[in-house]
Amino acid sequence: MRSETVLNMEGISKSFPGVRALHNVDFTLRKGEIHALMGENGAGKSTLIKVLTGVYEKDAGQSILDGKPVHFRSPQEALSMGIGTVFQEIALCPNLTVAENMFIGRSRSRFVQWKEMNAKAEEMLSSLGIPASPTQELSSCSIAVQQMVSIARAIDMDCKILILDEPTSSLDEDEVQKLFALMRELKARGVGIIFITHFIDQVYEISDTITVLRNGELIGEYQTSKLPQIELISKMMGKALSDVSAIEKQEKSKSARSVPVFEATGLSSAAGVRPFDFTIEKGEVNGFAGLLGSGRSESVRAIFAADKVTGGEVKVNGKRVKLKTPLHAMKKGIGYLPEDRKRDGIIGELSVRDNIILALQVMKGFFRPLSRKQAEEFAVEYIQKLGIKTPSIDTPIESLSGGNQQKVVLARWLLTNPMYLILDEPTRGIDVGTKVEIQKLVLKLAEDGMSLTFISSEIDEMLRVCTRLIVMKDREIVGELSGMSLTEQDTMQMIAQGGK
Amino acid sequence: MSRLKAFVSRLSHLFLPLFVLALLIIVNLIKGADYFSITMVNGAFYGNIPNMLFGASELVILSIGMTLVTAASQGQDISIGETGAITSAIFVWYVLRAGDVTLLTILVGFLISCVAGLVIGAFNGTLVSVFKVQPMVATLILFLGGRSIAFMIDGKVSPILANEISNRIGTVIPGLPIQTPIILTVVFIAIVSVVLKTTNLRLYVESVGINPSAVRLNGIDPKKIIFLTFLIMGVCSAVAGFIAVNKAGRHDSVNLLKFIMMDAILAVALGGNSLGGGKFSITGSIIGAYTIEMLNRTLLRLEVNPEAIKVFKAVFIIMLMVVASPVVRVVVRKALDRAKTIASRYSRGHTGGLSNAVVSMTDTTGKKED
Amino acid sequence: MKKLPRVGLLLLMVILVLSFGSTLVVAEELIKIGIVNLPPEESGYRQANVEDMNAVFSKENGYDAKQTNTADNSEQMAAARGYIRDGVDYLLISAANASGWDDVLQSAKRAGVKVILFDRQIDTDPSNYAAALLSDMYYEGDLAVDWVLNNVPEPINLILIRGQMGSAAEIGRSAAVLKAQEEGKLNIVADGTGGDTWSLEEARKVVEAAIAANKDFNVIYAQNDGMAQGAVQALEAAGISHGKDGKVKILGFDFNRFALRNVQAGYWDADVQCNPRQAAEIERWIRSGNIPEGIVYQEEIVLSTDTITDEDIEKYGINVDPGKGVITR
Numbered sequence A: 001m002r003s004e005t006v007l008n009m010e011g012i013s014k015s016f017p018g019v020r021a022l023h024n025v026d027f028t029l030r031k032g033e034i035h036a037l038m039g040e041n042g043a044g045k046s047t048l049i050k051v052l053t054g055v056y057e058k059d060a061g062q063s064i065l066d067g068k069p070v071h072f073r074s075p076q077e078a079l080s081m082g083i084g085t086v087f088q089e090i091a092l093c094p095n096l097t098v099a100e101n102m103f104i105g106r107s108r109s110r111f112v113q114w115k116e117m118n119a120k121a122e123e124m125l126s127s128l129g130i131p132a133s134p135t136q137e138l139s140s141c142s143i144a145v146q147q148m149v150s151i152a153r154a155i156d157m158d159c160k161i162l163i164l165d166e167p168t169s170s171l172d173e174d175e176v177q178k179l180f181a182l183m184r185e186l187k188a189r190g191v192g193i194i195f196i197t198h199f200i201d202q203v204y205e206i207s208d209t210i211t212v213l214r215n216g217e218l219i220g221e222y223q224t225s226k227l228p229q230i231e232l233i234s235k236m237m238g239k240a241l242s243d244v245s246a247i248e249k250q251e252k253s254k255s256a257r258s259v260p261v262f263e264a265t266g267l268s269s270a271a272g273v274r275p276f277d278f279t280i281e282k283g284e285v286n287g288f289a290g291l292l293g294s295g296r297s298e299s300v301r302a303i304f305a306a307d308k309v310t311g312g313e314v315k316v317n318g319k320r321v322k323l324k325t326p327l328h329a330m331k332k333g334i335g336y337l338p339e340d341r342k343r344d345g346i347i348g349e350l351s352v353r354d355n356i357i358l359a360l361q362v363m364k365g366f367f368r369p370l371s372r373k374q375a376e377e378f379a380v381e382y383i384q385k386l387g388i389k390t391p392s393i394d395t396p397i398e399s400l401s402g403g404n405q406q407k408v409v410l411a412r413w414l415l416t417n418p419m420y421l422i423l424d425e426p427t428r429g430i431d432v433g434t435k436v437e438i439q440k441l442v443l444k445l446a447e448d449g450m451s452l453t454f455i456s457s458e459i460d461e462m463l464r465v466c467t468r469l470i471v472m473k474d475r476e477i478v479g480e481l482s483g484m485s486l487t488e489q490d491t492m493q494m495i496a497q498g499g500k
Numbered sequence B: 001m002s003r004l005k006a007f008v009s010r011l012s013h014l015f016l017p018l019f020v021l022a023l024l025i026i027v028n029l030i031k032g033a034d035y036f037s038i039t040m041v042n043g044a045f046y047g048n049i050p051n052m053l054f055g056a057s058e059l060v061i062l063s064i065g066m067t068l069v070t071a072a073s074q075g076q077d078i079s080i081g082e083t084g085a086i087t088s089a090i091f092v093w094y095v096l097r098a099g100d101v102t103l104l105t106i107l108v109g110f111l112i113s114c115v116a117g118l119v120i121g122a123f124n125g126t127l128v129s130v131f132k133v134q135p136m137v138a139t140l141i142l143f144l145g146g147r148s149i150a151f152m153i154d155g156k157v158s159p160i161l162a163n164e165i166s167n168r169i170g171t172v173i174p175g176l177p178i179q180t181p182i183i184l185t186v187v188f189i190a191i192v193s194v195v196l197k198t199t200n201l202r203l204y205v206e207s208v209g210i211n212p213s214a215v216r217l218n219g220i221d222p223k224k225i226i227f228l229t230f231l232i233m234g235v236c237s238a239v240a241g242f243i244a245v246n247k248a249g250r251h252d253s254v255n256l257l258k259f260i261m262m263d264a265i266l267a268v269a270l271g272g273n274s275l276g277g278g279k280f281s282i283t284g285s286i287i288g289a290y291t292i293e294m295l296n297r298t299l300l301r302l303e304v305n306p307e308a309i310k311v312f313k314a315v316f317i318i319m320l321m322v323v324a325s326p327v328v329r330v331v332v333r334k335a336l337d338r339a340k341t342i343a344s345r346y347s348r349g350h351t352g353g354l355s356n357a358v359v360s361m362t363d364t365t366g367k368k369e370d
Numbered sequence C: 001m002k003k004l005p006r007v008g009l010l011l012l013m014v015i016l017v018l019s020f021g022s023t024l025v026v027a028e029e030l031i032k033i034g035i036v037n038l039p040p041e042e043s044g045y046r047q048a049n050v051e052d053m054n055a056v057f058s059k060e061n062g063y064d065a066k067q068t069n070t071a072d073n074s075e076q077m078a079a080a081r082g083y084i085r086d087g088v089d090y091l092l093i094s095a096a097n098a099s100g101w102d103d104v105l106q107s108a109k110r111a112g113v114k115v116i117l118f119d120r121q122i123d124t125d126p127s128n129y130a131a132a133l134l135s136d137m138y139y140e141g142d143l144a145v146d147w148v149l150n151n152v153p154e155p156i157n158l159i160l161i162r163g164q165m166g167s168a169a170e171i172g173r174s175a176a177v178l179k180a181q182e183e184g185k186l187n188i189v190a191d192g193t194g195g196d197t198w199s200l201e202e203a204r205k206v207v208e209a210a211i212a213a214n215k216d217f218n219v220i221y222a223q224n225d226g227m228a229q230g231a232v233q234a235l236e237a238a239g240i241s242h243g244k245d246g247k248v249k250i251l252g253f254d255f256n257r258f259a260l261r262n263v264q265a266g267y268w269d270a271d272v273q274c275n276p277r278q279a280a281e282i283e284r285w286i287r288s289g290n291i292p293e294g295i296v297y298q299e300e301i302v303l304s305t306d307t308i309t310d311e312d313i314e315k316y317g318i319n320v321d322p323g324k325g326v327i328t329r
Helices: A045-052 A075-080 A098-103 A114-128 A143-155 A173-188 A200-206 A229-237 A296-304 A326-331 A341-345 A352-364 A372-386 A402-415 A432-447 A459-465 A488-497 B002-013 B015-031 B048-073 B080-097 B103-129 B135-153 B164-170 B180-198 B201-210 B212-216 B222-248 B260-270 B282-301 B309-324 B326-345 B360-368 C003-026 C044-056 C073-085 C102-110 C137-151 C168-182 C200-212 C225-238 C257-264 C279-288 C310-316
Strands: A005-016 A019-030 A034-038 A060-065 A068-070 A083-086 A161-165 A192-196 A209-214 A217-223 A260-269 A276-281 A285-289 A309-316 A319-321 A334-337 A420-424 A451-455 A468-473 A476-482 B038-041 B044-047 C031-037 C063-069 C090-093 C114-119 C131-134 C157-162 C187-193 C219-222 C249-253 C270-272 C294-297 C302-304
Touching (some): A005 A045, A019 A034, A019 A045, A019 A060, A019 A192, A019 A209, A034 A200, A045 A161, A045 A192, A143 A161, A143 A173, A173 A192, A200 A229, A209 A229, A217 A229, A229 A432, A276 A296, A276 A451, A276 A476, A285 A296, A285 A432, A285 A459, A296 A309, A296 A326, A296 A334, A296 A451, A326 A334, A326 A352, A334 A402, A341 A402, A341 B212, A352 A372, A352 B201, A402 A432, A432 A459, A459 A488, A468 A488, A476 A488, B015 B309, B044 B048, B048 B080, B048 B180, B048 B201, B048 B222, B048 C200, B080 B103, B080 B135, B080 B260, B164 B180, B164 B222, B180 B201, B180 B222, B180 B282, B201 B212, B201 B222, B212 B222, B222 C200, B222 C225, B282 B309, C031 C044, C044 C063, C063 C073, C073 C090, C114 C279, C131 C279, C137 C168, C137 C219, C137 C302, C157 C168, C157 C225, C187 C200, C200 C225, C225 C257, C257 C302, C257 C310
Parallel strands (some): A019 A217, A034 A209, A161 A192, A285 A451, A285 A468, A334 A420, C031 C063, C157 C219, C219 C249, C249 C270
Antiparallel strands (some): A005 A019, A209 A217, A260 A309, A309 A319, C270 C302
16 A cells, blocks of 8 residues: 655755764655654664754755655744654643643734633544643643643644654553554544654554664665564664573572662652552562552652652661661662653753763762862763763763663763662663663673662563562552563553452 | 863853953954053052953952852842842941951951851842742842841941051052952952862752752752852852942942842853853853953943943843844854855765764754753 | 620720820920931931931920831822821922822812922922922032132043933033033033942943043042042042142032041042931921922032031031041042
C-alpha cells in the first residue's frame, strides 16, 4: 500500500562548527503513513526534524512538500503549512489552563472566545480520552497528561504531517495505547506521522516504515514488517548483535552478599507513600516495579530523604541513623539519580565539569572547593569511563543529547563513590546503545560490591538487571519477586492483581 | 585548546560591556586627546580616569552584591541604597557618640555598620528564602521605610562627620597617591575574588539560580544559599554606605545613595548577566558599573543640555539592551551560522574526522528562548 | 451577665464627665489649628519647618494645634477634611501635590475655616484660601545673582548646577542666572544638574567635566548646599583654590548650618536663605486678627563670609551645627 508522497527530503546536509550532523540524507513520508525515525543519540534524528521545521538552516538539499519545494524559516511557518510537532520536553505554559494551552496563539481573531474555546477543548479532550478538564491549570496535571495535551494542541490544526519526538517516554502502557489509537485515527485521515522513539516494541506495534540514521548518515528505509527487531538494533548500533544480548546478570550465592547495607522499617514520607519496609544487601541490585504513579519513585525518594520523611526507622550498615535531608543520606553513602532528569538532575547552563563534580563538591563542603585541576581530572576521567560525548568539559550540559546528560548525572554520583546508589528511570528517553551501556554498568558496579536500586518503566529491562523486584501498587508494596518467579509474566500478574 | 575556548567564550560574554566601554573611550578621545592624561595634584593622581574610578566606587561594590542576589534568587534587591543609608547612619551615630575620633573608632563604627548590614540582609533574605516573597516585593519594604529609619537614627538632622580621618577616607591619605575610595574598592574586589577562589560560592549560587530543585537533591539547601547572598548584599551595602558617607562628610538620610539600585541592576545587566538568575560574571558587572559611570561623565563632557540628559541616557541604554537581547543574538547567530556554512563549503575536507561528536551543541540559544 | 450593661453604663458616664471636664478646662481660649504638612524626613528644610510649627503653635502660646505629616496627597486631603469636621479655626496646608484641592478648600470655606497655605502654593482660585506665605524662588535667584554680580570679579564665568529639573526651586533659582547671561552680565560656561536627588555626587561630576574640558570659571552657583559641597570637593581634588582668597567663588542655597559655617570660615563665599520658618509670621497674623489676602512672600536674605555672624547661624540655619570653625569638606 504505497500511496502518494506528502514529503520528500533529498540530499539534506547540515554541519555545525566541528560536527557534521547530517550528510546527504534522504527521507520520504507518504500520506497515511506512520514512519519511525530510528537511530542512536547523535544519529541526526533531531537535526533532521529541526531542519524540516525551520529551526535550523540546512547547508544543502531540499524539502518538497506536496510536490512544491518549501523552505521554512521558523517552526511557526512550518506549522502554518500543516507540519505540527510535539517535542519530548513539554513546551507548554504550566500556569495557563489546559484549554488555553491548546488554543493560545492560534486564533485568528484578536479576542478570545472563552466559552467557545473551553467547549471545543472539552470535546477534543474527551474524544482523545485525555483525563483533564479544559479549565484546569496545566501544572496540576501529571506529566503524562501534559504530554497528551501538547499532542492535542499539535493535531488540532489541519495538519498534513505530525512529528512526534519521543512522545511516549513519560506515558504508561494504558496512555500509550490511547496515543496509538489516536495515531491510527489520524493515519486513517491521511496524516503522515513521523514517530521518534526509543521503545522498539512500540515501533513494531504502530509503524509502517522505518528509516534508520547513524552518525548523520542514512542507513536505509525499511518496511517494518520485513525488518526483524534484532536487525534493526544492529543497524542502529552499527555492530553485531551478540553484544546486545550478551548481558547476563550473575546470580551470586546468597552467602556472598548477605550483609544488609540499608534497612528501613515503616518508612513513610510527606509525598504520600504508605509506610514500608525495605532492605538491600551488599552487591545486590533490586528494583521497584509498578505502574506510573504506583509509588515506586516516592519510595526511593523517601529512602534518600528527598521528600520530608514522616516516620520510620533507618539503619545504615546496621547502625540506626536519622536521615532528614539528602545531604545526610549522601554523607551516609547513598546516591540518588532522579526520575526527571531535566527538572531534578541536570544544572542546565553549567558545564559538564561542574555537573560532574557537584555532588562530590557538596560533600566536601562549602569551604573546600576542588582545585580547577582536580575538577578537570575528575571530569575527564568520567567522560572517558562512561564514554560521554561532549565537545569539551566546559560545554553546558543542556546542549548534550539526553543520553549523554544522563551519563553526566550518573558520573556525578559515581564520583562520590556511594555504597548504595538509587537509579530512578536512568534509561528513559535515551538511545538503545546507551541503555545497554548503563545496564552493563549497573551489573559491573554490583559486582564490585555496590548496592543498587534500579527503577524502569520497561519491565524486561528490570528483569535483566535486578535479582529482586519489589512490586508496588497504589503507593503500597504488594509483593516481592526473586529467583525463579522473576519473570515478566509473574511481574505483570502481580502488578495487575496486587499480589493476592 | 579547551582552555583557550573557555577563555574566548568568557570574553564573548563580556563583549557587550567592553564594547560600550571602548565606544565611550573613543567618544571621549575625540572630544579631547588628553583623556587619559594623569597629573599629580596635592600628592594624588588626578585626571579623568581617577575621577571615574573614584565616582564609581559605591556602585561597583553594590553591583557585586546585586550580581550574587540576582544569580541566586532570580530577582533584585531594590533596598540597597536605603540599607546603605541606615548602616552609614549607625556608623555616624557611633563615631559622633564616641567623642575623640581615632582610627579605632572608625574601624569599630565600620564593623558595627557591617553587622547592621548583615541584620538587614538577614531580614530581606528571610523574606525571600523562607517566606518565598519575590525579592523586589520583599525589599520594597525597606525601600519605602528605610530612609525614615535612617532619619530617626540621625536624630532628625543631618549629622556632620567633620573629622580628619573621615575626610581622608573620603579623599586621600597623605603619602598614598591614589584616592582612598578607589583603594577600598580594589581591596573589596580582592576580598570577593579570594572568597570566590576559596569557597564554592560560585558553584552553589549558580546551581541554585539555574535549578533549585536539582540542587536540593544534591545536598545543597537553596534557601541557605539565597539567604547567604542577601547577607553578602547587606555587607556590600554597608561598605558602600561607609564610603559614601565619608565622601560626603555628613549623613544626608534623604539623598545618600538614592536610586542607586537602578544603576546597580543596570550594571548587572550590562555585564552580560541574566536578570533571571543562573550563571554570573562579577567581572562583567564591575565593568558594567564603570561603564555607567563613564556614560554619565561622557554626557556631561559632551555638554548635553541638562533637560535632555535623562533622555539621552535612556535612549543609549535602550539601544544597548536591544543589542544584547536574545532576539538579536539569535538573528546574529543565524547569520553567523549561514556565513560559516558558506565558508565551510570551501573547506569541507578538513571537518570529516569530527562527525561523531555531539550534534546538538549549538542548540543552546534556541532552548534559552522559552 | 446582668452586671455587664451596668458596668458599661458606668464607664460611659465616667468618659462623658471626664471629656466634658477636660474640654471645659482647656477649651476656654485655645485657638484650634489643623496643620497639614509633609513628613519631616523629607529634608532638613522640612524637619526645621515641622519643628517650628510645633514650637510656635504650642499650648503655652495658646493654641490647640494638631499636625499631620504625610507625602501622600489623598492622605493629606483626608486629614484636612478631618480637621474641618473637628471644627478647627485655622487650617494650615503645605500640599504634597498642587492640584486637586478645590473640594477640600471649598468645604473649609463653607464651614468657616480660614485656610492659610505655607511654603507650597496650590493651583486653585485665590478666593478658596485666605492667604499664602511662600518662599519666592525667583526672589532667591535674584538675591543670589545680585551677590554674584557684586562680588565676583569681571569677567564672570559661572558654572550653574541646577536641582531637580522642572521643580519650582530649580526654575526660580535658574531664571535670574539665565536672564543675567542674556543681558551679557555673566557667562555660563557649564550648565549641569544634580538630578532628581539634588545629588552631591552628580554636582561633583559636573564640575569635574568642566575642569576636564579646560573651562575657565570663577564662580559656582549650586542650587542647594549639598551640591555646592560636591562642587567644592571636585575643586579640592583638582587643586583649584576657592573661597575667601581663592580663584573660584562658591555660592549655595538653603542655609544648612554646615554650609553657613563653611561660609563663615571662608571655605565658601555665600549662601542664600530658603526660610522654613513661616510659623512665626502666620502666628502674628492670627494673633492680630489681621490676615492679609492672597500670596505673601517671606523676607529672605543672603549671607556671605564678610557679613555672617554666629547669631545668624543659630537663628536662621537648619540642620545640625558642626560648631564654629569646623569645615565640612
